[in-house]
Amino acid sequence: MDIYFGSTEQYFNLANSVAVQFNEFYDKLFYDPHFRMGIDATIPFPENDIISKIRFAFLGDLVKCYEQLGHDSTYLLCKEGLPMFLVESHVIIPYSTYNYISFRLGFVKERIAKLACVNEKVKSSLLKWKGAEYFYVNEALEACGQQENSIRYFSILYRLFSVIAKCDDKITLSESRWLLKLMSFKSVSKDYGLKDFEKMAFKKVDSPQQDAKTKSEGAKPNPLKELNSLIGLKEVKKDISAISDFVKIQQIRNKKGIKPAKMSYHCVFTGNPGTGKTTVARILAKIYEYFGILKKGHLVETDRSGLVAEYVGQTAVKTNKIIDSALDGVLFIDEAYSLVQGGGNDYGQEAISTLLKRMEDDRDRLIVVLAGYSDEMKKFIDSNPGLQSRFNRYIHFPDYTAEELLQIFHLNVKENQYKLEEAADALLSEKLKFAVEHKQKNFGNGRFVRNLFEKTIQNQAIRLSPKPNISDEEMMLLKAEDIPEN
Numbered sequence: 231m232d233i234y235f236g237s238t239e240q241y242f243n244l245a246n247s248v249a250v251q252f253n254e255f256y257d258k259l260f261y262d263p264h265f266r267m268g269i270d271a272t273i274p275f276p277e278n279d280i281i282s283k284i285r286f287a288f289l290g291d292l293v294k295c296y297e298q299l300g301h302d303s304t305y306l307l308c309k310e311g312l313p314m315f316l317v318e319s320h321v322i323i324p325y326s327t328y329n330y331i332s333f334r335l336g337f338v339k340e341r342i343a344k345l346a347c348v349n350e351k352v353k354s355s356l357l358k359w360k361g362a363e364y365f366y367v368n369e370a371l372e373a374c375g376q377q378e379n380s381i382r383y384f385s386i387l388y389r390l391f392s393v394i395a396k397c398d399d400k401i402t403l404s405e406s407r408w409l410l411k412l413m414s415f416k417s418v419s420k421d422y423g424l425k426d427f428e429k430m431a432f433k434k435v436d437s438p439q440q441d442a443k444t445k446s447e448g449a450k451p452n453p454l455k456e457l458n459s460l461i462g463l464k465e466v467k468k469d470i471s472a473i474s475d476f477v478k479i480q481q482i483r484n485k486k487g488i489k490p491a492k493m494s495y496h497c498v499f500t501g502n503p504g505t506g507k508t509t510v511a512r513i514l515a516k517i518y519e520y521f522g523i524l525k526k527g528h529l530v531e532t533d534r535s536g537l538v539a540e541y542v543g544q545t546a547v548k549t550n551k552i553i554d555s556a557l558d559g560v561l562f563i564d565e566a567y568s569l570v571q572g573g574g575n576d577y578g579q580e581a582i583s584t585l586l587k588r589m590e591d592d593r594d595r596l597i598v599v600l601a602g603y604s605d606e607m608k609k610f611i612d613s614n615p616g617l618q619s620r621f622n623r624y625i626h627f628p629d630y631t632a633e634e635l636l637q638i639f640h641l642n643v644k645e646n647q648y649k650l651e652e653a654a655d656a657l658l659s660e661k662l663k664f665a666v667e668h669k670q671k672n673f674g675n676g677r678f679v680r681n682l683f684e685k686t687i688q689n690q691a692i693r694l695s696p697k698p699n700i701s702d703e704e705m706m707l708l709k710a711e712d713i714p715e716n
């Protein structure tokens with residue numbers, strides 16, 4: 231097996247499994263605005279763009295560790311079974327396939343030469359560390375107050391370079407010294423169970439696919455990834471990330487025995503229909519569950535009809551029943567202002583009073599999100615001192631732009647296995663621009679696009695149904711004539 235990289239299949243697979251963790255960590259920080267500010271504040275790289283700075287921060291630390299092991303880092307990214315970090319896609323390639331393409335495909339030689347140049351650039355111009363304990367990425371994490379990520383970073387580095395050191399079936403004195411040094415940083419062995427890793431690291435290992443499957447089944451996915459995958463909503467994402475940061479710091483304070491600050495987690499979402507309020511509320515519930523604020527993190531949706539009854543004495547019962555179902559999760563009340571728009575004999579006020587009492591009685595088990603049009607929601611909150619005192623966090627959901635609506639339509643097309651011909655795409659773009667320019671107050675945004683998509687595929691079905699033999703290509707293709715005229 232010792233064909234190209236100087237490593238056995240066992241160590242190649244283990245390196246890949248650790249590489250999955252490294253790449254996921256890199257991706258997480260790459261899109262973190264706080265980390266980006268930390269990079270700008272602490273690391274004087276000659277590159278102007280933030281992408282280059284982040285990439286070279288990671289490369290600088292990798293090259294440093296490689297050199298400290300006593301190895302030549304020229305081929306750091308393509309030797310000894312290591313994946314091509316930060317340059318290649320994160321697809322895991324089996325050992326046998328990698329050896330095959332290494333010998334037979336010319337592009338591998340070109341890629342190795344390219345990566346060697348990258349490594350040499352890092353070594354020659356950017357590696358100006360102040361000593362063995364100076365790491366670019368760690369400096370940025372320290373600057374933005376992400377101590378937990380700093381510990382996580384050193385644990386991954388230790389695991390990675392443990393594999394590299396053992397790749398040739400022996401560990402030299404310089405390698406063992408550096409591994410001990412890495413393990414001492416941030417007390418990573420204490421916080422991340424590296425002793426358990428050392429026990430299994432050089433035993434029989436599973437394939438990277440098995441390792442990834444086990445990890446996905448056991449670990450909670452970070453809901454912020456789901457949030458950041460949404461189209462548009464730039465300011466909303468920033469506001470939700472700020473809530474997430476606050477919750478995270480309070481949890482860290484609590485673990486360290488420091489009294490966490492008291493703060494209301496209830497929110498008011500304002501904006502027109504179809505702007506993603508319910509979707510974001512569901513993600514917010516997952517965030518609260520992810521950080522331990524809520525036990526379940528589920529979302530219960532309701533509106534006036536789910537809270538207010540028609541007869542005396544039934545509204546409190548009805549409201550309490552809905553609240554009970556939302557305990558340990560988030561209660562989302564859409565068009566909440568309608569609770570006070572029923573006239574003099576209405577029972578909406580009883581629903582509000584019941585809600586406020588339960589928010590106090592179950593303050594550790596219930597988080598409420600109210601949603602509706604901006605002006606109406608402000609009048610509603612201002613009309614009741616109890617609501618004012620509990621809801622002071624407003625998040626506004628703006629209307630989507632024509633370009634964002636087009637992206638949402640494209641997403642519907644992709645998820646439902648359709649394709650848009652070029653003429654259809656151009657026509658659709660024009661129609662969405664017109665719709666945005668002439669929209670009314672109750673413009674449906676995402677709902678408008680969903681309805682437009684459903685009407686489009688209905689028109690396609692009408693067009694195709696008379697044909698006796700319909701090919702797969704025809705079944706998937708949406709034409710300009712399928713786009714609704716009105």
